[in-house]
Amino acid sequence: FSAVVVGTALLVSATAAESGGVLAPSGVFRYFRTNTIPPGLHLRPAELLDIPRLREINERELKEHYRQCWWEEYILSEPELTQVIEDARTKKILGYILAAIRPNCGEIVSLAVDWRWQRRGLGGLLIQRCVEEMRQRHNRSRVMLYARTRTRPWVNRMYRNMGFVRASLLEKYYADGEDAEILECSIPDCYTFDSPNNYRPVPDPGALLDQNELLHN
DSSP states (O other): OOOSOOOSOOOOOOOOOTTSSOOOOTTBOOOOSOSOOOTTEEEEEOOGGGHHHHHHHHHHHTOOOOOHHHHHHHHHHSGGGOEEEEETTTOOEEEEEEEEEOSSSEEEEEEEEOGGGTTSSHHHHHHHHHHHHHHHTTOOOEEEEEEESOOOHHHHHHHHHTTOEEEEEETTOSTTSOOEEEEEEEOOTTOOTTOTTSSOOOOOGGGOOOGGGSSOO
16 A cells, blocks of 8 residues: 655654644644645545546556455545545545554555645645544554655655654565655644644745645636
8 A cells, every 4th residue: 555655754853833833743743734624625535436536546646556446445444534625616536545444553545636736735634634533533643654765855745744754664565666664653632633733833935835826727
């Protein structure tokens, strides 16, 4: 399995957030940019009818191919952890997240955003909603994922700013011979999607969400 590809070890210093919230140290999950869903977009649980569009995004952005039954299993078994973000007007899905509950943690299994909507904070919103469900509904205190070692810089920055750190490296994990990193972080007891002042990072000027570019460009 693979989430959005991620690069080098992710380390962030523990400093106070300018917004007045507390910036957690590396290895503790925190908000990325904002928890506000941009106007015109809608976050909801995935449905079986969404699978063709999810497969389209997955195969283009992650270059991975999963059978129909694989998608059905996650949507039916973990409905609250399988989320999509869509254009509220056209109903077109722009990104998705699939996750699962393991014995000792929550796992992000797959995360992808359509290339036309990348670098706008949608992946972070999907992760935040999913992690809330892991913490509040399933009482998991840790989240992890497998990720390819080659990544785009803004994806690396997203995971770093959310508190993920590299736990280990698996050599030649993927079928094409690429290595995988296991990234993980703990989830604070108080974490919810709607509490933006808890564990909030210092704003990153290089990765701010441009609200003017979000819709119908």
